[in-house]
Amino acid sequence: MDVNALDALFFHGVDKSPILTVKKGAKIRCVSVDEFQSRWGNNDSAKDYLTIGEIYTLAKDPEIHGWHAKFYLEEVPGKRFNSVQFEIVARGGLVINPVITKTRTTTYRISHVYLDMMVFNENFRRIRADHKYQGFECFSCGKHFQDDEKISVIFTDKGNKTVCHECGAKFKEELGAR
Numbered sequence: 803m804d805v806n807a808l809d810a811l812f813f814h815g816v817d818k819s820p821i822l823t824v825k826k827g828a829k830i831r832c833v834s835v836d837e838f839q840s841r842w843g844n845n846d847s848a849k850d851y852l853t854i855g856e857i858y859t860l861a862k863d864p865e866i867h868g869w870h871a872k873f874y875l876e877e878v879p880g881k882r883f884n885s886v887q888f889e890i891v892a893r894g895g896l897v898i899n900p901v902i903t904k905t906r907t908t909t910y911r912i913s914h915v916y917l918d919m920m921v922f923n924e925n926f927r928r929i930r931a932d933h934k935y936q937g938f939e940c941f942s943c944g945k946h947f948q949d950d951e952k953i954s955v956i957f958t959d960k961g962n963k964t965v966c967h968e969c970g971a972k973f974k975e976e977l978g979a980r
């Protein structure tokens with residue numbers, strides 16, 4: 803196998819390069835029936851079922867794995883092939899538009915800390931069960947409270963929250979330091 807084929811074999815699945823943006827219905831052309839590529843990820847042997855230069859149709863969206871992707875073809879039902887053995891002729895499916903993803907950050911201003919105010923137990927869970935904010939874990943570090951663990955309560959400008967002893971102590975110290 804030449805260097806280009808090796809490159810395609812090992813980097814296709816990692817950088818999610820364009821071949822993997824195709825969708826069900828896409829037209830793809832077979833460009834390799836290399837046996838080593840076929841065997842990578844336990845795919846069916848391209849040389850047994852496909853012809854180089856022939857155009858095939860994706861029967862469903864690509865199945866993405868850690869290091870490769872599988873293509874299922876309408877023309878060869880029940881078989882799966884390594885995506886690196888194809889090139890795109892027509893994408894099919896929906897047009898993929900560019901997107902911007904933004905994550906919103908919320909700041910909670912702490913005004914009071916009540917260290918070890920309550921004990922986490924069955925009673926606490928029963929009382930809080932119907933609340934939208936249950937407080938079954940530390941609001942700061944996310945740690946889930948264990949039975950009989952002392953939990954602290956903080957007052958914030960967005961409501962009262964429960965925190966673990968460690969986080970509560972930290973906030974109390976920061977409040978006191980001012």
Ligand SMILES: [Zn+2]
Nearest residue numbers: 940943966969
């Ligand atoms: Zn915590």
